[in-house]
Amino acid sequence: MSFLxxxxxxxxxxxxxQEIPSKEWQIKTAIMAVPxxxxxxxxxxxxxxxxxxxTLREGSNDYIALAHxxxxxxxxxxAYHKELExxxxxxxxxxxxxxxxxxxxxxxxxxxxxxxxxxxxxxxLCVLTGTxxxxxxxxxxxxxxxxxYIPFATGESTGxxxxxxxxxxxxxxNPGTHRAHIMITPPKKKG
Numbered sequence: 001m002s003f004l005x006x007x008x009x010x011x012x013x014x015x016x017x018q019e020i021p022s023k024e025w026q027i028k029t030a031i032m033a034v035p036x037x038x039x040x041x042x043x044x045x046x047x048x049x050x051x052x053x054x055t056l057r058e059g060s061n062d063y064i065a066l067a068h069x070x071x072x073x074x075x076x077x078x079a080y081h082k083e084l085e086x087x088x089x090x091x092x093x094x095x096x097x098x099x100x101x102x103x104x105x106x107x108x109x110x111x112x113x114x115x116x117x118x119x120x121x122x123x124x125l126c127v128l129t130g131t132x133x134x135x136x137x138x139x140x141x142x143x144x145x146x147x148x149y150i151p152f153a154t155g156e157s158t159g160x161x162x163x164x165x166x167x168x169x170x171x172x173x174n175p176g177t178h179r180a181h182i183m184i185t186p187p188k189k190k191g
Contacts, residue, residue: 021067030056038063042059042063044064045066051071053092065077075130078127086118091108094108119178120149141189147182148184152180168184169184170184
């Protein structure tokens with residue numbers, strides 16, 4: 001019985017590791033979220049054949065790209081300015097500890113307020129979503145949303161609404177917190 005369990009476990013692990021896309025594909029699709037001026041030298045994080053989060057490519061400029069998490073069903077990559085890395089790394093570490101969204105939010109809020117966690121006064125994040133074509137592995141219907149972090153900004157300090165607006169209009173999400181950010185969600189192409 002224990003032999004069957006071991007064989008089944010190895011089968012699952014090998015099956016999972018085969019689902020991790022190649023390093024080249026991860027880099028190619030991750031940098032889709034990076035602004036054109038920074039694509040060539042962006043650092044890229046992704047996943048090894050065991051699903052471990054690793055550096056896939058060292059960078060030579062100010063941008064960092066995150067490859068699609070193969071454990072997630074919907075395709076999504078992100079890119080951000082390197083000044084945001086301490087904040088992002090702390091979030092990944094807390095998530096790895098099993099913390100949920102609100103707990104991560106609260107911990108980082110307290111750490112930013114105390115000065116333990118450095119949060120830049122302004123920085124950028126781009127999120128790219130799309131659909132993976134099962135045959136070609138190309139990303140179809142790519143769509144980019146823009147996030148501009150301005151910690152502790154409010155509607156009053158920016159003049160922006162604090163509730164979602166129609167596509168293409170800016171609004172301030174999480175006002176008054178360490179995670180305050182301007183959201184810009186362009187209209188999606190029809191067709």
